[in-house]
Amino acid sequence: MNADxxxxxxxxxxxxxxxxxxxxxxxxxxxxAEDTILARLKHGDEGAFDELVNQHHSALIRxxxxxxxxxxxxxxxxxxxxxxxxxSLNRFEGRSSLRTWICGILxxxxxxxxxxxxxHTTFSAFESSDDDNDEAVDPSRFQQxxxxxxxxxxxxxxxxxxxxxKLLASKQAVDSMQRAIETLPATLKEVLILxxxxxxxxxxxxxxxxxxxxxxxxxLHRARERVRAAVETALG
Amino acid sequence: xxxxxxxxxxxxxxxxxxxxxxxxxxxxxxxxLTNVRVGLHLASCAxxxxxxxxxxxxxxxxxxLPKQYPSPITRLRLxxxxxxxxxxxx
Ligand SMILES: [Zn+2]
Numbered sequence: 080m081n082a083d084x085x086x087x088x089x090x091x092x093x094x095x096x097x098x099x100x101x102x103x104x105x106x107x108x109x110x111x112a113e114d115t116i117l118a119r120l121k122h123g124d125e126g127a128f129d130e131l132v133n134q135h136h137s138a139l140i141r142x143x144x145x146x147x148x149x150x151x152x153x154x155x156x157x158x159x160x161x162x163x164x165x166x167s168l169n170r171f172e173g174r175s176s177l178r179t180w181i182c183g184i185l186x187x188x189x190x191x192x193x194x195x196x197x198x199h200t201t202f203s204a205f206e207s208s209d210d211d212n213d214e215a216v217d218p219s220r221f222q223q224x225x226x227x228x229x230x231x232x233x234x235x236x237x238x239x240x241x242x243x244x245k246l247l248a249s250k251q252a253v254d255s256m257q258r259a260i261e262t263l264p265a266t267l268k269e270v271l272i273l274x275x276x277x278x279x280x281x282x283x284x285x286x287x288x289x290x291x292x293x294x295x296x297x298x299l300h301r302a303r304e305r306v307r308a309a310v311e312t313a314l315g
Numbered sequence: 316x317x318x319x320x321x322x323x324x325x326x327x328x329x330x331x332x333x334x335x336x337x338x339x340x341x342x343x344x345x346x347x348l349t350n351v352r353v354g355l356h357l358a359s360c361a362x363x364x365x366x367x368x369x370x371x372x373x374x375x376x377x378x379x380l381p382k383q384y385p386s387p388i389t390r391l392r393l394x395x396x397x398x399x400x401x402x403x404x405x
Contacts, residue, residue, distance in 0.1 A: 123401040125394055132393065137383040158389055165397050214335060221331045229329025234362035235369055243375035256376060275377035281342060292344070300338035307373045 108175040117177060120168055132161065135178060138277040139185045145265045145272075146186075146193035156192050160185040178279065179287050186287075215304040238314050251313050259309030263302055270295060271302035328356050333363045337370045 109117065119127035139160060143153035163184050171180060220233045238246070246252045260271060269288060273279040274295075279287070285295050328336075328349075333356050339345045340353050357364055385393065 120401065123398070125397060128394065128397045128401075129390075132385060132390070133382075136385055140383050154386075154389070158385070158393070161393050162396055165393070165400050168401065214331075216331070216334045218331070221329075221334075229331040231330045231362045234330075235366045237365050238369065238372075243372060243379060246372060246376045247379050253376070253380070256373070257380065260377070271377065275374045276380055278378055281344065296339050296342075296344075300335070303338055303370055303373050306377070307369050310373065311369070 108179065109173045109177060113177040114173070117168075117171070117173065128165075131164075131177075135181055138178075138182065138272065138279075141272045141276065142182060142185055142269060143189045145269050146189035147196060152192065152196070153189075156189045157185065159188055163188070175286065176283060179283055182273070182287050215301045217308075235311060236315065238310070246310075249314075252310050255309045255313035256306055259306045263305060267298050267302035267305070270298045271306070274299055275303070328352050330356075330360060330363050330366075333357065333360070334366055337367055340367070341371055341374065 116127050116131060120131065136157065139157045140150075140153055143156045143160075144150065147153050147156060160181065164181055167184075171177070175183070220231065222228050222230050222232045260268060260276075263271065270284060273284045273287065274281060281292065281295060284290075285292055288295075290298075333340075333353055336345060336349065336353055340350065343350075345353065357367060384390075
């Protein structure tokens with residue numbers, strides 16, 4: 080990747096296709112923590128680099144898996160991304176957040192690798208996830224007619240262990256969730272990974288993927304509902 | 316964001332409406348009026364409370380999924396490259 084590409088990734092937060100509501104004008108896209116770590120990185124602090132890798136490596140691997148077919152290639156793409164980050168760090172001006180910049184480099188490299196390997200998700204699959212008007216929750220679970228139209232006909236049943244800790248301790252629940260996430264279409268998977276698995280703020284996800292907040296929530300809700308339904312099936 | 320369910324102003328949302336807005340409700344990004352309507356519905360509907368709780372759990376459990384780290388050899392390679400490009404003395 081050349082310097083122009085890295086710079087253009089950094090400029091993503093000023094993309095005119097993003098809704099005006101999302102274009103917050105600010106002198107720096109960096110959080111205070113990122114500002115601190117960036118200063119340490121630029122002074123050659125290897126501990127800071129380790130922290131950066133630990134913080135973002137999971138997200139990068141999961142994102143890369145969206146565009147390439149296997150884990151081994153995803154690892155290579157992520158390693159290339161880290162190399163590009165190291166080499167471009169001194170040119171990073173902080174106009175976007177550090178995470179947005181790094182994820183942008185990853186997406187660029189992973190798409191490029193996916194295209195070269197002809198294994199990337201087809202564009203039709205990308206387009207289908209929010210062009211149609213399908214509801215996230217299966218409409219047949221609601222009353223269709225009568226005074227109670229729109230109310231639950233087949234309501235969700237409570238899960239026995241309704242705490243995150245107990246669910247995480249349940250191999251069955253975690254496995255079903257991971258499988259559900261793996262099998263999501265690319266456009267649903269990327270929003271769920273960024274927003275829920277990695278905890279990226281909604282506004283930042285929109286900037287990164289160049290989508291509107293409305294699109295984000297259409298996709299995110301479908302993704303979450305599919306994962307919820309998978310856990311429901313596994314525990315039911 | 317615009318309130319995209321104006322018909323609720325008179326009647327209040329159905330369970331189907333509430334289920335459809337669960338993600339925005341959980342992320343606290345609904346318009347104020349819609350947010351209040353959804354909250355009122357949840358106060359009186361046990362089924363929707365279960366649905367909302369399950370969606371919240373999905374988000375929380377997703378956040379707690381196992382982290383992934385580079386292999387020791389990859390980490391070593393990255394550290395060496397970092398040291399080479401950003402040595403404090405350079
Ligand atoms: Zn209800």
